[in-house]
Amino acid sequence: MSTPAQREQAKREEKLDSMKEQIEDGSLTVRQMTDEEKAKFAPKNPPKEPRTPRRRRPPR
Numbered sequence: 001m002s003t004p005a006q007r008e009q010a011k012r013e014e015k016l017d018s019m020k021e022q023i024e025d026g027s028l029t030v031r032q033m034t035d036e037e038k039a040k041f042a043p044k045n046p047p048k049e050p051r052t053p054r055r056r057r058p059p060r
Helices: 004-025 035-040
Strands: none
Touching: none
């Protein structure tokens, strides 16, 4: 019996194999996004700066 992570990994590998086959037979094309597409599909919420950890209070 496989774990959920193993099943997920197997599913991912199947999808990648399928994509590779499609690329080889020409039914799928992989290309860089144009500047126009990058602007159109830009993330809605830009990533925030990482928070600094809070200082712990010294024990009493």
